Amino acid sequence: MTNINASSGSPEVRKSGSLLETEPLVGDPDICKFTRLPDFRTSGLPDTIGLPDTIGPPDIFLFLQLADSAFPSGGFAHSGGLEAAWQLGAVRGRLALENYVTENLEQCGQAMLPFLSATHQQPIRFAELDFWYHATVLNHVANRASRAVGIGFLSTTVATFPVTALAELKQTIRRESYPGHLPTIIGAVGAILGLSRRECQQLFLFQHLRTLMSTAVRLGCIGPLEAQAVHHRLNVCANQVADRYHDLDVSDAAASAPLHDLFQGHHDRLYSRLFMS
Secondary structure, three states, X not given: OOOOOOOOOOOOEEEEOOEEEEOOEOOEHXXXXXXXXXXXXXXXXXXXXXXXXXXXXXXXXXXXXXXXXXXXXXXXXXXXXXXXXXXXXXXXXXXXXXXXXXXXXXXXXXXXXXXXXXXXXXXHHHHHHHHHHHHHOOOHHHHHHHHHHHHHHHHHHHHHOOOHHHHHHHHHHHHHOOOOOHHHHHHHHHHHHOOOHHHHHHHHXXXXXXXXXXXXXXXXXXXXXXXXXHHHHHHHHHHHHHHHOOOOOHXXXXXXXXXXXXXXXXXXXXXXXXXXX
């Protein structure tokens, strides 16, 4: 991972109300501009979830709807580097697949969960954290996929839940040209919908694990029934990752599986592809 500021580990941001002035970051001129965020502290974060502007207290059905494979966010169009690893011969058989997914979940926990957690705790810092995460994902394929799935997930929640803050967040991202990465999007959406930080972390890891299992089935690495058995076993790993990195600060976020980044970065060079990344 790459630190933005050697002294503080984050972009230099000066706040005046909801106006954020961000100092230039080396290598990304688009970040040097004024950005205005909806102030979720005073107008955005509804205490309840239900009809028109409120949605009743969050319950298991809300969580299940967000985690459902029928909730269209575009995640199934991406393989997390598994397609490239499979074509290059690095993943062959159930054991190799389990090892790959375990390492991938570990990297998600160490590199992505801190940004999700920080955004959930302080949605007003969305711009800062989104650009910070954007600067750390140097792999162009992974960066592109994270932005595509993030915006897809946010667009679906806006169409699904009648909550003003969600629509404001989407409008602000579009107007100010924020990257809209998946970890920060899920953190902000979860806070707006009333999910706990732990629930957001579990949702993120479950979606990632589910996507990898679906990818393995479609590639022919494993059958659908065996994939469900593997998924069940790896649920334990996902929970352990959530426990291990529950409170990890964004300044300590790091990539733990660089080989997976190489696989994913190789994706655009594959002769034939089923997935976008």
